[in-house]
Structure formats: structure tokens, C-alpha cells
Amino acid sequence: AQSVSQHNHHVILSEAASLELGCNYSYGGTVNLFWYVQYPGQHLQLLLKYFSGDPLVKGIKGFEAEFIKSKFSFNLRKPSVQWSDTAEYFCAVLIYNTDKLIFGTGTRLQVFP
Amino acid sequence: SAVISQKPSRDICQRGTSLTIQCQVDSQVTMMFWYRQQPGQSLTLIATANQGSEATYESGFVIDKFPISRPNLTFSTLTVSNMSPEDSSIYLCSVENRGGNEQFFGPGTRLTVL
Numbered sequence: 001a002q003s004v005s006q007h008n009h010h011v012i013l014s015e016a017a018s019l020e021l022g023c024n025y026s027y028g029g030t031v032n033l034f035w036y037v038q039y040p041g042q043h044l045q046l047l048l049k050y051f052s053g054d055p056l057v058k059g060i061k062g063f064e065a066e067f068i069k070s071k072f073s074f075n076l077r078k079p080s081v082q083w084s085d086t087a088e089y090f091c092a093v094l095i096y097n098t099d100k101l102i103f104g105t106g107t108r109l110q111v112f113p
Numbered sequence: 114s115a116v117i118s119q120k121p122s123r124d125i126c127q128r129g130t131s132l133t134i135q136c137q138v139d140s141q142v143t144m145m146f147w148y149r150q151q152p153g154q155s156l157t158l159i160a161t162a163n164q165g166s167e168a169t170y171e172s173g174f175v176i177d178k179f180p181i182s183r184p185n186l187t188f189s190t191l192t193v194s195n196m197s198p199e200d201s202s203i204y205l206c207s208v209e210n211r212g213g214n215e216q217f218f219g220p221g222t223r224l225t226v227l
Contacts, residue, residue: 032214043220044156044205051214090155094216099144099209101216103156 002027004093006104013081013111021076021107023091030096033074035065036103038088047089050074061085086111115140115208117219125225126196133192134222136206141186144209146216147179151202159204162189196226 007022025031035047048059055067065076074091091104116139126132136145147159160168160181168181182190193200203223207216 034215036218044218046215046217049215094214099146099161099213100158101146101207105155 002093002095002102004091004102004104006089006091006107008107009105010108011110013109015083015111015113016080017111019076019078019081019085019109021089021091021109023074023076023104025072025074025091025093025102027072027093027095032094032096033065033067034092034094034101035059035063035074035076036090036092038090040087044090047076081109081111083111083113085109115142115210115217117206117208117217119204119206119219119222121222122220123223123225125227127227128197130196131192131194132196132224133190134204134206134224136189136191136219138187138208142208143186144213145183145189146207146209147181147189147191148205148207148218149202150205150221156205159191193224196224198226200224201226 003026005024033050036044037047038044047063048057050057050067058064063078067074089107093102118137120135145162148156149159150156158171159174160170162168162181162183164183164186178194180192203221205218205221207218209216
């Protein structure tokens with residue numbers, strides 16, 4: 001069965017530190033890739049997405065992610081985090097030509113001033 | 114993107130009762146989805162609801178426990194039946210865009226079963 005792995009369950013950083021959250025998926029075919037963010041008390045929002053083309057995609061709030069097909073990875077990065085980035089981050093994979101969105105287990109990010 | 118609302122936003126229910134959650138979208142959509150997010154866990158797809166047909170349930174979810182209605186292209190309901198404390202979760206609906214390659218999520222319904 002297809003699955004999505006997020007290896008970092010809980011990350012604690014100080015402001016201005018760099019961030020990289022890992023995401024790997026298990027499916028050999030074409031996929032669409034997403035990162036969603038859930039701020040405390042708010043609903044799930046799309047941070048960025050990859051469908052095709054340039055494997056380095058830029059999202060909102062200075063986030064970016066790189067799709068590495070050979071590694072089945074779609075890691076999320078931000079060069080300098082802010083306290084307001086404290087949230088839960090979910091990687092998700094949509095198998096091409098299906099409607100099934102598969103989520104990773106999520107990474108809780110805490111940023112301290 | 115679509116604007117999605119859910120009612121209720123939260124509820125506390127007694128064991129053995131049922132709760133119906135409503136999901137309203139501001140535009141017509143073909144595909145609607147219902148997810149569960151148990152405490153400390155990720156989102157799990159419960160079922161896919163197309164207008165005019167029976168919902169399609171994922172492994173581990175059955176219609177008797179989670180009946181779904183989809184009366185039109187902007188509305189759906191999910192009922193959590195005969196609730197137990199294990200049903201305490203956030204229930205979210207989502208819709209798919211016209212291209213079929215992106216989903217937008219509602220704010221969720223936080224359910225606590227005592």
C-alpha cells in the first residue's frame with residue numbers, strides 16, 4: 001500500500017534557525033505532492049504543491065520544497081524560521097489519476113523567540 | 114480555491130448517541146471527501162462522496178457507522194453513529210478542484226465523546 005513518511009515528529013528551533021522537514025513516499029508512479037500547514041486552532045492550509053516541471057517549488061511565507069524523484073522525497077525547507085511558523089506540518093501525496101490524498105503523520109514545529 | 118464551512122465546529126456527545134456533521138461549499142464540486150484526524154495523528158480518509166451516488170468507503174470504515182449524504186453539488190453530511198470515546202476526533206471535509214489535482218479543507222469539527 002502507498003504510504004507517506006515524515007521522520008521528524010517534533011522539531012524545536014530558535015528563531016532564525018534553518019528548517020528542513022523530511023517527507024518520503026512509497027509509490028513508483030506519477031504523483032502530485034503537497035505540504036499542508038495547520039496553525040494552532042486553525043484549519044488545514046496549503047503551503048505549497050508540486051505537479052510537474054521545476055522540482056524546486058516555492059510556497060507561501062518563504063517556504064520551499066524540493067522533489068527528488070530518485071529518492072521519492074519532497075522535503076520542506078525554510079532558511080530562517082519565525083515564531084509564527086509554529087504549527088503542524090503535513091506532507092501529502094496524490095496518486096496520479098486517483099482522488100486519494102495520502103497524508104504523512106505530521107511534524108509538530110515549535111519555534112521559540 | 115473553495116470556501117468550505119462545517120457545522121458544528123465542535124461538540125461533546127454521550128456514548129451511544131449519533132452526531133451529524135454538515136459541510137457546505139461556496140461552489141459546485143463533484144468530489145467531496147471526509148477525513149478523520151484522531152488526537153496526535155494524521156488525517157485518514159473515511160470516504161469519498163460523489164453527488165448522486167453512494168459514498169465509497171476506505172478500508173476500516175463502514176456505511177453503518179459513518180453514513181454519508183450528498184444531496185447536491187455544494188453540500189454533504191457525515192453521521193458518526195452509536196458513538197464511543199474512540200470516535201473522539203476532528204472530522205474534516207474537503208473538496209477537489211476542477212482539475213482534480215488539489216484538495217481544499219474545511220475548518221473541521223472537533224468531536225469529544227464521553
